[in-house]
Amino acid sequence: MDVxxxxxxxxxxxxxxxxxxxxxxxxxxxxWMPEKYRKQLLRMMSQHAHSEVVGMLPEGNWITRxxxxxxxxxxxxxxxxxxxxxxxxxxAAETLGMDRSEMVDQLLSGKAKYSSIFNYPTLTWxxxxxxxxxxxxxxxxxxxxxxxxxxxxxxxxxLRICREENxxxxxxxxxxxxxxxxxxxxxxxxxxxxxxxxxxSLMMFGPSDKDSPNSADLLxxxxxxxxxxxxxxxxxDRTVEQAEAIGxxxxxxxxxxxxxxxxxxxxxxxxxxxFQVINGNGPCNKLRLKQRNDAHSNGQWVREAAKAYAEKRxxx
Amino acid sequence: xxxxxxxxxxxxxRIADNSLIHAQRIADWTGHGPILEEDIAMSNVSxxxxxxxxxxxxxxxxxxxxxxxxxxxxxxxxxRDFRNRLMVEQPDLKDFGFTMMKLFLNGCFDYLFFRxxxxxxxxTISGLxxxxxKEVTYHVRHAGDWVVRLGDGTEESHQRxxxxxxxxxxxxxxxxxxxxxxxxxxxxxxxxxxxxxxxxWEAMVNEIITKATLKIPxxxxxxxxxxxxxxxxxxxxxxxxxxxxxxRMYPDAIW
Ligand SMILES: [Fe+2]
Ligand SMILES: [Fe+2]
Numbered sequence: 362m363d364v365x366x367x368x369x370x371x372x373x374x375x376x377x378x379x380x381x382x383x384x385x386x387x388x389x390x391x392x393w394m395p396e397k398y399r400k401q402l403l404r405m406m407s408q409h410a411h412s413e414v415v416g417m418l419p420e421g422n423w424i425t426r427x428x429x430x431x432x433x434x435x436x437x438x439x440x441x442x443x444x445x446x447x448x449x450x451x452x453a454a455e456t457l458g459m460d461r462s463e464m465v466d467q468l469l470s471g472k473a474k475y476s477s478i479f480n481y482p483t484l485t486w487x488x489x490x491x492x493x494x495x496x497x498x499x500x501x502x503x504x505x506x507x508x509x510x511x512x513x514x515x516x517x518x519x520l521r522i523c524r525e526e527n528x529x530x531x532x533x534x535x536x537x538x539x540x541x542x543x544x545x546x547x548x549x550x551x552x553x554x555x556x557x558x559x560x561x562s563l564m565m566f567g568p569s570d571k572d573s574p575n576s577a578d579l580l581x582x583x584x585x586x587x588x589x590x591x592x593x594x595x596x597x598d599r600t601v602e603q604a605e606a607i608g609x610x611x612x613x614x615x616x617x618x619x620x621x622x623x624x625x626x627x628x629x630x631x632x633x634x635x636f637q638v639i640n641g642n643g644p645c646n647k648l649r650l651k652q653r654n655d656a657h658s659n660g661q662w663v664r665e666a667a668k669a670y671a672e673k674r675x676x677x
Numbered sequence: 678x679x680x681x682x683x684x685x686x687x688x689x690x691r692i693a694d695n696s697l698i699h700a701q702r703i704a705d706w707t708g709h710g711p712i713l714e715e716d717i718a719m720s721n722v723s724x725x726x727x728x729x730x731x732x733x734x735x736x737x738x739x740x741x742x743x744x745x746x747x748x749x750x751x752x753x754x755x756x757r758d759f760r761n762r763l764m765v766e767q768p769d770l771k772d773f774g775f776t777m778m779k780l781f782l783n784g785c786f787d788y789l790f791f792r793x794x795x796x797x798x799x800x801t802i803s804g805l806x807x808x809x810x811k812e813v814t815y816h817v818r819h820a821g822d823w824v825v826r827l828g829d830g831t832e833e834s835h836q837r838x839x840x841x842x843x844x845x846x847x848x849x850x851x852x853x854x855x856x857x858x859x860x861x862x863x864x865x866x867x868x869x870x871x872x873x874x875x876x877x878w879e880a881m882v883n884e885i886i887t888k889a890t891l892k893i894p895x896x897x898x899x900x901x902x903x904x905x906x907x908x909x910x911x912x913x914x915x916x917x918x919x920x921x922x923x924x925r926m927y928p929d930a931i932w
Contacts, residue, residue, distance in 0.1 A: 414708075414713065417707065417708035417716070418708045421707040421708035421709075424704045424705070424707050425701060425704060425705055425919050425920060426919060426920065426922060426923060427923075428752075428923035428924050428930075428932040429748045429752075429924070429932045430697075430727060430730065430731050430734075430747050430748055430751055431731075432932055433704070433727060434724055434727045434728070434731075437704055437707060437720050437723055437724055437727070438720070438724060440707050440708065440720065441707070441716070441717055441720035441721070441724075444708075444713050444716045444717050444720070445717060447713055448713050448714070448717070451713075486923060486932075536932075539931060539932055540932075542931075543930050543931060543932075544927060544929055544930050546927060546930070547927070547930055652708070652709070655709070655771075656708070656709040656710065656711070659709070659711065659771050659772075659773070660710065660711020660712060660715075660773060661711075662831070662833050662834055662837065663711040663712075663715075663773045663774070663827070663834070664711055664712060665830070665831050665833070665834070666826055666827050666830025666831050666833075666834030667826050667830065668830075669830045669831045669834075670825070670826040670827075670829055670830045673829065
């Protein structure tokens with residue numbers, strides 16, 4: 362009997378929770394929330410934080426080789442912002458009851474996921490342009506929407522981050538615009554980066570919603586406000602014209618403006634590739650995990666020393 | 678071009694090269710730091726140093742008056758042209774303590790150096806020094822805090838940071854090295870005698886080293902030198918090869 366009463370009680374709470382979300386209430390850490398809401402958010406937010414941190418690696422790869430001092434400074438500042446985003450989202454995620462160190466351990470062990478896009482290599486300088494423009498561009502589409510999500514700490518984190526993402530997006534586009542105005546080799550470098558990064562960028566929005574197991578709940582709870590396909594379309598619509606403006610060709614024969622839908626039609630995404638990459642078989646999955654693990658273990662003695670020093674100070 | 682002008686250009690390049698090569702080493706940490714907060718701090722330091730380099734390169738190019746850009750100095754000069762001190766070009770090999778010790782020893786000197794240089798009768802130089810000293814003050818504090826934490830942290834960290842100090846110490850004499858370029862600028866009131874900074878630098882360094890329970894090595898018989906004449910360690914060539922490859926490979930390209 363007891364159990365049944367409790368279940369009823371819980372579902373009454375949950376109904377009230379769902380209703381308040383429908384009315385546009387913002388959920389704060391102290392508010393009651395269904396366990397599943399908390400878990401899904403924690404999963405999304407920690408994945409997001411991990412993506413910021415792992416995302417530093419492919420771009421960091423070009424800091425020592427940036428071709429001018431101005432570009433070097435911009436790139437360092439950009440990657441530094443991503444570290445800040447990671448910190449900021451980790452601490453927003455901590456409000457859901459898990460320590461940053463535990464989240465980091467999940468990343469290092471390979472248990473937690475991060476954005477599939479960072480498992481591709483940055484092979485030329487143009488890739489740095491493509492990441493800023495396409496990857497940060499896709500992130501903006503995602504994060505602008507997340508800024509209106511139902512969980513207060515996450516939505517505020519997104520608001521703050523979006524401002525910086527716009528700068529990231531612009532500097533990436535500018536890198537490619539310069540290349541497209543440059544020598545024959547520079548133009549080829551830019552188009553090659555476009556060819557390699559376009560499709561993985563579209564995959565960043567995740568599988569079609571019918572293949573996305575958590576979508577329905579997340580939409581109901583306003584953790585997501587639009588479907589993956591909606592957001593992908595939004596990204597394509599705003600990006601194609603930017604590509605054309607600097608003379609880059611989108612590597613999709615089926616890409617075509619549809620007067621009726623007022624959107625671009627586009628070709629089939631290679632989901633086989635996507636699932637391979639998120640399951641650990643992309644070109645850089647192992648490298649990225651190794652880089653994060655190396656940084657962590659190389660820094661172990663430093664963290665231990667800082668802790669020991671702080672404890673000695675406390676004792677005195 | 679007057680002799681004084683040539684000396685000023687040389688002087689600016691020394692400062693700029695030193696900051697740039699140091700920045701290049703520290704920037705290599707981006708994404709690989711021991712904690713995320715330190716990644717951010719090290720990015721800040723390398724951005725400051727790049728800013729200093731750009732300021733002094735730009736002034737050098739104005740003095741030369743031949744339209745060379747900051748990027749010319751950074752990307753189109755060779756191993757024998759660079760005037761940085763040998764300490765900053767030493768590879769960090771992802772040893773955080775080594776990086777912090779280097780930043781500390783170098784930073785203490787730069788602090789005193791820029792403090793004097795703020796009184797230079799060359800207004801551009803004194804202005805650049807005034808901007809730089811604020812940044813260097815932060816670098817010294819940040820790196821000094823780490824030297825103390827690591828020195829007085831665990832047994833392992835104590836040994837490791839002591840080893841870094843031992844390795845870097847023979848590079849410290851070069852901080853005070855000067856030649857006829859300095860002499861000319863000192864006579865003209867544009868620069869100051871670096872040798873006079875030594876006692877103060879030692880006091881600054883000693884304070885933190887003592888606090889960190891570390892020991893200054895007493896058996897350093899050899900001291901490195903050569904940066905002001907462009908005679909470097911073997912490491913610089915590799916650093917430049919990596920840093921300069923794109924502008925060298927595509928000399929006509931604009932980025
Ligand atoms: Fe970000
Ligand atoms: Fe970004």
